[in-house]
Amino acid sequence: MPRTKQFDEQVVLERAVELFWKQGYHSTSMQNLVDHLGINRASMYTTFGDKKQLFLRAIQHYRKVNAQGMASLLKDEPDVRIGLRRILELAVTEATADADRKGCFVVNTTTELIPNDPEVLPIVAENKEQIEQSIYNYLLQGQQAGQIAPEIDVQVIASLIFTTYNGLRVVGKIDPESATLRRTVEAVLSLLD
Amino acid sequence: MPRTKQFDEQVVLERAVELFWKQGYHSTSMQNLVDHLGINRASMYTTFGDKKQLFLRAIQHYRKVNAQGMASLLKDEPDVRIGLRRILELAVTEATADADRKGCFVVNTTTELIPNDPEVLPIVAENKEQIEQSIYNYLLQGQQAGQIAPEIDVQVIASLIFTTYNGLRVVGKIDPESATLRRTVEAVLSLLD
DNA sequence: CGCAAAATGGAACACTTATTCCAAATAAGG
DNA sequence: CCTTATTTGGAATAAGTGTTCCATTTTGCG
Numbered sequence: 001m002p003r004t005k006q007f008d009e010q011v012v013l014e015r016a017v018e019l020f021w022k023q024g025y026h027s028t029s030m031q032n033l034v035d036h037l038g039i040n041r042a043s044m045y046t047t048f049g050d051k052k053q054l055f056l057r058a059i060q061h062y063r064k065v066n067a068q069g070m071a072s073l074l075k076d077e078p079d080v081r082i083g084l085r086r087i088l089e090l091a092v093t094e095a096t097a098d099a100d101r102k103g104c105f106v107v108n109t110t111t112e113l114i115p116n117d118p119e120v121l122p123i124v125a126e127n128k129e130q131i132e133q134s135i136y137n138y139l140l141q142g143q144q145a146g147q148i149a150p151e152i153d154v155q156v157i158a159s160l161i162f163t164t165y166n167g168l169r170v171v172g173k174i175d176p177e178s179a180t181l182r183r184t185v186e187a188v189l190s191l192l193d
Numbered sequence: 194m195p196r197t198k199q200f201d202e203q204v205v206l207e208r209a210v211e212l213f214w215k216q217g218y219h220s221t222s223m224q225n226l227v228d229h230l231g232i233n234r235a236s237m238y239t240t241f242g243d244k245k246q247l248f249l250r251a252i253q254h255y256r257k258v259n260a261q262g263m264a265s266l267l268k269d270e271p272d273v274r275i276g277l278r279r280i281l282e283l284a285v286t287e288a289t290a291d292a293d294r295k296g297c298f299v300v301n302t303t304t305e306l307i308p309n310d311p312e313v314l315p316i317v318a319e320n321k322e323q324i325e326q327s328i329y330n331y332l333l334q335g336q337q338a339g340q341i342a343p344e345i346d347v348q349v350i351a352s353l354i355f356t357t358y359n360g361l362r363v364v365g366k367i368d369p370e371s372a373t374l375r376r377t378v379e380a381v382l383s384l385l386d
Numbered sequence: 387c388g389c390a391a392a393a394t395g396g397a398a399c400a401c402t403t404a405t406t407c408c409a410a411a412t413a414a415g416g
Numbered sequence: 417c418c419t420t421a422t423t424t425g426g427a428a429t430a431a432g433t434g435t436t437c438c439a440t441t442t443t444g445c446g
Binding site: 022023024026027100101102103107108110111112114115116121124125128153156157159160162163164165166167168169170171173174175180181183184186187188190191 | 215216217219220293294295296300301303304305307308309314317318321346349350352353355356357358359360361362363364366367368373376377379380381383384
Binding site for chain 4: 005039040041042043046
């Protein structure tokens, strides 16, 4: 019988996420990955294919983790304002807490690889749809529960929250000052009143 | 006397902006630039130094053009709401009109090169300060003219506008649908009422 | 006109890139 | 224990990278 794998594929994938997240696609080399993943070069190719495939798996993994985090966060929070504040403060917290200033892997990928990489667009587009949909459903539920005035167009608010989240992720890389970012969050949320 | 330059440095710089803007720093090669700028490789080096210096000049040129455009736009528009709408609709218009989906050169550079490139941070940081300051001054002037209620914190609104602009630039690359983007703009501007 | 200084074209260089290949090491089942 | 399938380490490859160099061409002025 064959020799068994010496590494946990999931762990290695998470190491790849770290690197691509911090450095982006083009400035992360395979040698770079070999050094940081702790596995052999040949194992990388037999396990993940080529660089592009590894990258796509990395961003999908990041997406999955993020989507789960957001879903459980909203599920446990009945107050719409608090729930949405938590979502936006994820961006604020990570901007200030992450010494590396990596920002958001999906945002970085969007701006780095669109429009020149056709394989990336469907991934980030699906990400946008899913997140906006989650926020929309959450808002609608809150509106039906009477937490939000019926005349407010929650579809528009969902788009706005997503756009604000993306903006915070960019601005947070330039100047990760929590106070200013948090005031921006509060200003957006005040639209629900 | 020496032979005169066969090219207009400004024109060449604008071609470099196009390329770096569309492809980013790392995936634009010197060969790529030689092919598109229409000048000799050696001329590129004697005129601009190396790749990094050329890139920095390109983004500074982009900034200058944008800052001037924004300044003249605000100068000619006495109505604060209309002025700010114009600023944000720059992002909407370019997202939908640009078939290349290049987004914003400064936003792309921020997410691609921060935190790994120390020379870029001061540039994009200064860009943020200048734009926020312009918007703040414009808002303050409108508030003093009675167009905005005195209890509104225009400092916060200025940050919010900048963050929204950045967000629109990212989202516009994913899905350049003018109607949705424009509704987001209107939602943000409604905070002035 | 001819000199001088700059621009030009293209070869050359040293290095890095992604990827492939292969011999050696390894581990589980018969 | 030995076979066998797989992993592993590292060399090898071919193409691309940024940059330098140099012989040639070109231009404006004395």
